[in-house]
Amino acid sequence: MIEMTLRQVGIAVGGRVVPEAEQRLVRRVVIDSREVAEGDLFFAIRGENFDGHAFVRQALTAGAVACLCARSSRNLTGPMHRERCIWVDDTVAALGCLAGHYRRRVLPPSTTLIAITGSNGKTTTKRMVHHVLSGVLKGMASPKSFNNHIGVPLTLLSAGADDRYLVVEIGTNSRGEVASLASIVEPDVAVVTSIGEAHLEGLGGIEGVADEKSSLLDHVRVNGFAVVNTDREELMPFLSRGAHVRVLSFGSHPLARLRIERLDSGIGHSRFRLDGRYVVELSMPGAHHASNATAAFAVGRYFGMDPAVIIERLGTFMPPDGRTTLKRLPGLTLVDDTYNANPASMAAAVETLCRQKEGRRVFVMGDMWELGAVSEEAHRRLVRLVCASGVEVLVAVGPMTTAAVEAVGQPSSAARVLCFPDAETADERMSELLQPGDTVLLKGSRAMKLDVIVNGLEKRLQFAASPSRTGEKAGARQSGRAPKPQKSAAPVPQL
Numbered sequence: 001m002i003e004m005t006l007r008q009v010g011i012a013v014g015g016r017v018v019p020e021a022e023q024r025l026v027r028r029v030v031i032d033s034r035e036v037a038e039g040d041l042f043f044a045i046r047g048e049n050f051d052g053h054a055f056v057r058q059a060l061t062a063g064a065v066a067c068l069c070a071r072s073s074r075n076l077t078g079p080m081h082r083e084r085c086i087w088v089d090d091t092v093a094a095l096g097c098l099a100g101h102y103r104r105r106v107l108p109p110s111t112t113l114i115a116i117t118g119s120n121g122k123t124t125t126k127r128m129v130h131h132v133l134s135g136v137l138k139g140m141a142s143p144k145s146f147n148n149h150i151g152v153p154l155t156l157l158s159a160g161a162d163d164r165y166l167v168v169e170i171g172t173n174s175r176g177e178v179a180s181l182a183s184i185v186e187p188d189v190a191v192v193t194s195i196g197e198a199h200l201e202g203l204g205g206i207e208g209v210a211d212e213k214s215s216l217l218d219h220v221r222v223n224g225f226a227v228v229n230t231d232r233e234e235l236m237p238f239l240s241r242g243a244h245v246r247v248l249s250f251g252s253h254p255l256a257r258l259r260i261e262r263l264d265s266g267i268g269h270s271r272f273r274l275d276g277r278y279v280v281e282l283s284m285p286g287a288h289h290a291s292n293a294t295a296a297f298a299v300g301r302y303f304g305m306d307p308a309v310i311i312e313r314l315g316t317f318m319p320p321d322g323r324t325t326l327k328r329l330p331g332l333t334l335v336d337d338t339y340n341a342n343p344a345s346m347a348a349a350v351e352t353l354c355r356q357k358e359g360r361r362v363f364v365m366g367d368m369w370e371l372g373a374v375s376e377e378a379h380r381r382l383v384r385l386v387c388a389s390g391v392e393v394l395v396a397v398g399p400m401t402t403a404a405v406e407a408v409g410q411p412s413s414a415a416r417v418l419c420f421p422d423a424e425t426a427d428e429r430m431s432e433l434l435q436p437g438d439t440v441l442l443k444g445s446r447a448m449k450l451d452v453i454v455n456g457l458e459k460r461l462q463f464a465a466s467p468s469r470t471g472e473k474a475g476a477r478q479s480g481r482a483p484k485p486q487k488s489a490a491p492v493p494q495l
Contacts, residue, residue: 001028002106002161006066006086009041012101013068013094015086024065029098029157031150038063043091044070045150052091060084068094092149099153100184107156111163114299115185117170117178117216118193118229119209120345121292122147124323125193126169128296132313136305139165147171152181165303170216173370175203178212182219189302190216190226190245191295195235196344197371197378204372206234214238220245227298229291230256250294258298260290267333267356267439268326278307281315285335285355286324288348293317322451324352329461332434333359335441338450341368343378349443350382350389359437360392364426364453366444367398379404387415393433394418397426398448423449427456 007022009015027039033055036042042059044052044067053073060067069085088094103113116126123145130141140163142155147169159166168185172178182190195209203209214235217226224245230236231251239247250258263272265287272290274280274297282289293314300310319325322339333356337349346368353361363386371378383404386394394417396405402419418433420426430453434440440457442450 001026001157001159002102003027004102004106006041008101008106009066009068009098010086012098013086013088014097015068015088015094017066017086018083021066021084026065029095029154031095031154033059033062036062036064040064042067043095044068044073045091045095046070046073056085095153096149096180096184099156100186103156103184103186107159108161111159112165112189112303113185113187114165114167114189114191115170115182115187115216115220116167116191116193116295117172117213118191119196119213119342120348121193121288121295122169122171123339124289124319125191125292125295126167127320128292128314128317129191129299130167131317132296132300132305132310133165133167133303135309135313137164137303139163139167141167142169145169145171147181149177149181152184156185172203172212175208175212176215179215179218182216186219186221187216188221188224189299190220190224190242191299192216192226192228192235193295194229194291194344195232197342197374206232210234210238214241217241217245217247225302227295229295231291248298250298251291258294260294263287263290265290265352265355267335267352278311280311282317283315284317284319284324285326286337286348286352288345289319289324324349327454327458329458331436332457332461333439334454334457335439336451336454337441337443338366338446338448338454340446341366341444342371343368343382346382346443347385349441350386350391353391353439353441354389356439359439360435361390362393362395362434362438362440363391364395364397364440364442364444364450365401366423366442366448366450367400369445369447375400376404376407380407383408387417391415393438395420395426395433397421397423397444397450397453401444423452427453430457431460 003025006017006024010017026041030036030040031043031045036059042064053069056067067085068091070091071087116122126141133139146155155168170178170181192213195213203212218241220226222244226242226245226247228249229251230249231253249256252260258275261273267285270282270289272280280293297310322336325336327334353363379400394415396402396419405417405419444450
């Protein structure tokens with residue numbers, strides 16, 4: 001962060017700073033009192049489980065230059081600390097105001113702001129863009145999924161004077177959130193990765209999703225650049241929002257200016273031709289990552305990078321955990337796609353799994369949340385898709401997926417279908433379900449906690465294959481003692 005005075009902070013948030021403290025410098029903004037260091041400005045945020053106002057004294061003792069607090073919480077801070085607080089009506093809104101001021105008045109013009117939104121692929125595309133650009137430029141991207149009304153301002157306020165770029169992820173689950181966050185960021189470059197059936201409960205249908213995501217274009221700075229996936233025609237009427245910027249369409253649609261062709265994807269790779277002349281190879285499964293990589297390619301070209309350098313950088317990119325992360329375990333191939341899910345990304349996951357030709361294919365499907373009125377039919381449609389795809393085993397996890405299985409009935413295909421109420425119960429039974437050589441892909445909404453199954457499989461398989469375990473068995477044979485018999489009911493005893 002570029003240092004600011006408390007006087008600047010007070011002006012930005014509309015709060016009073018005592019005269020003797022106006023020239024004190026703020027070196028960082030934090031919202032966790034446990035992380036406060038000398039010179040930090042502590043924002044007291046009221047959350048679901050904790051109220052930051054209860055930790056004002058702790059933050060000041062740790063060296064906070066001041067605390068930003070809500071007027072309605074004056075009784076929580078203690079009278080002896082009130083003069084060291086900047087009082088506002090809403091601390092979250094004030095955080096956004098400070099970030100907007102920082103973007104417009106403090107960050108140098110040489111820092112290019114890149115904002116990414118979309119129904120699928122936001123975090124992966126953000127990481128790809130950062131991976132590509134960091135090969136030639138100094139810059140940063142938001143950590144994890146800092147894509148809401150707290151995470152986006154914190155990301156902006158973390159940029160330094162020598163950063164050439166900052167990649168910000170913008171999420172939404174209700175109308176107006178993208179526009180609200182984009183008005184703070186005022187991006188120079190905007191990326192819309194996709195639109196699909198996500199957050200329908202709050203956005204009211206696919207047209208509502210297209211409207212919400214495309215609102216990012218309204219806030220791109222004049223003469224800026226926008227990269228938009230136009231594979232869904234519902235987005236086309238909204239492209240006029242980018243009339244003040246240069247818009248580059250991409251995707252597999254015949255009219256896309258940056259076109260994806262000859263796509264080939266397997267469990268361990270993706271390969272496609274771009275713009276009729278570039279061959280891009282990714283070390284990750286999933287055909288949908290071609291779109292993410294194409295968006296990153298376009299941003300790299302905007303910065304003047306050589307296409308060959310961009311393609312080389314894309315080839316070394318590895319996805320973050322939970323987003324089609326490939327894990328080779330003893331006797332098992334695992335694709336961890338547990339971070340989140342909606343109908344479009346679920347269908348892409350099934351397609352990825354079906355490209356595996358060796359061994360059984362096992363799809364662990366968790367419930368998809370926030371689909372509103374279409375939820376029931378969306379789950380049924382996906383169950384039918386899985387059962388007709390050639391997947392040998394469907395493990396349904398959660399009440400919505402289980403209800404869809406019951407409604408669809410026993411599939412006519414050879415697929416074996418098993419249902420569990422939650423991830424913990426499914427994890428307890430995975431040893432009985434899997435066989436050596438299986439490929440298992442897990443996907444569901446984050447709240448379903450399918451990563452419990454991933455962690456359970458990793459621990460059991462790695463423990464069974466550890467040298468100490470192997471030595472124990474060998475020692476037992478050499479000493480004449482018989483090894484402990486395995487239960488015959490479990491197809492994969494080593495799990």
